[in-house]
Amino acid sequence: MDAILDILNELNPDVDYRDxxxxxxxxTLDSLTxxxxxxxxxxxxxxxIPAVEVVPANFNSLEGMWKMVERMRESGL
Known part of the structure; x- marks a missing residue:
């Protein structure tokens, strides 16, 4: 999860992504971001990451992103 946090902080360090x-x-995350x-x-x-996974539920939180990444890794995508 820390790797995702590092990426997010590179994109915008002024956001408390953990909470x-x-x-x-x-x-806070727009379409271009x-x-x-x-x-x-x-x-x-x-x-x-297939387009069908690019939904708010997967990107509203650090935890949601981590769960999506884990699903993609487990599915071999």
């Missing part, structure tokens, strides 16, 4: 659960809903984030996560974890 936020509304990153998309509050527009999410596209960059998807690319960074794919590179960092050697996974592919």
């Amino acid at each position: 936020r659960t509304d990153l998309v809903d509050s527009r 999410i596209i960059t984030l998807v690319s960074e996560l794919e590179d960092a974890f050697d996974i592919t």
Whole structure:
């Protein structure tokens, strides 16, 4: 999870990603940031994130992102 936190802090260090659960809903993460984030996560974890996974529930919180990454790793994507 720390690797995701590092990526998020590179994108915007002024956000408390550990406690936020509304990153998309509050527009803290906008569409361009999410596209960059998807690319960074794919590179960092050697996974592919399908478009159907790019939904608010997977990006509203650090925990949601971690669970998505784990699912992608387990599924071999």
